[in-house]
Amino acid sequence: MTRWKAGVVASCLAALAVILVTAYLEAEGIVRWPWPPLRRQIGAGAGHLFVAPVVAVGPYLQAFAGMLLQFVIGLMLLYAAPERMRRLTDSVTGGWGAVLRYLLTGALLAAGLGAVSLLSAFYVHTALLPFVLGSVVFLAALVGAVALAFGLGRELLRRAAWAEGSPLWSLLVGTTLLYAPTRLPVVGPGVMLLLGLVGAGAALATRFGGRRSWTLEPLREVRQP
Secondary structure, three states, X not given: OHHHHHHHHHHHHHXXXXXXXXXXXXXXXXXXOOOOOHHHHHOHHHOOOOHHHHHHOHHXXXXXXXXXXXXXXXXXXXXXXXXXHHHHHHHHOOOHHHHHHHHHHHHHHHHHHHHHHHHHOOOHHHOOHHHHHHHHHHHHHHHHHHHHHHHHHHHHHHHOOOOOOOHHHHHHHHHHXXXXXXXXXXXXXXXXXXXXXXXXXXXXXXXXXXXXXXXXHHHOOOOOO
C-alpha cells in the first residue's frame, strides 16, 4: 500500500514535470506543435498593453490551461451525469480487452464518418450531415476521455487506499497522468488520437453510460398467438 502511495505521488510529479519541460522546450523554440502558438492566436502584433507579457509565458499558459480545462470539463460532466459517468467508467476500466474493443469501435466510427463525408460530397441535401455527425463523435470522444481519466485515477487511488475521499481527486490524478503524454513531441498527437478513438468508441457503444445496449430487438416482429 505504501508503495502504491509513493507510486501515485511520483507519477503525478513526473507528469507535471513533463508538462513543464515541454512548455519550456516550446518557449525556447526547440519543439513545435501542429497547432498555432498562442502569439498567433491572440495577435502578438496588435500592440495591446498586455499582449507581450501573455506571449512571454504563452507556452506555459497553454500547457497548464489545457490541463485545467480538461479537468473542468470532467468536473461538469461528473456533476451533470454522475450515474452515467460511473457506468461508462466501469466499462472502460474492464481490462485491456475492453480498451482494445472500444479502440476498434472508435476506429470504425471514424471510418464511417469519413465514408459519410465522402458520399455527402455527391448529394447536396446531406451536405451538413458530416458536421452534425462529427460533432456527435467529438462529444463522445470528450466524454469517453473524461471516463478514462476518472477510471485511471480511481484505480490508482484504490490501490493506494486513498479512494475514500472526493471523486474529484480521482479525476484530477487521471487527468494529469493522461494529459502529460499528449504534451510529448512527435507522439503527443498520436496519443490524443488514441484517447479520442477509445473514448468515442466507449461512449457510443454504451450509449453514454446508459443502461441499455444497442439492439434491434424492439423492432422485431412478434408472432401473435
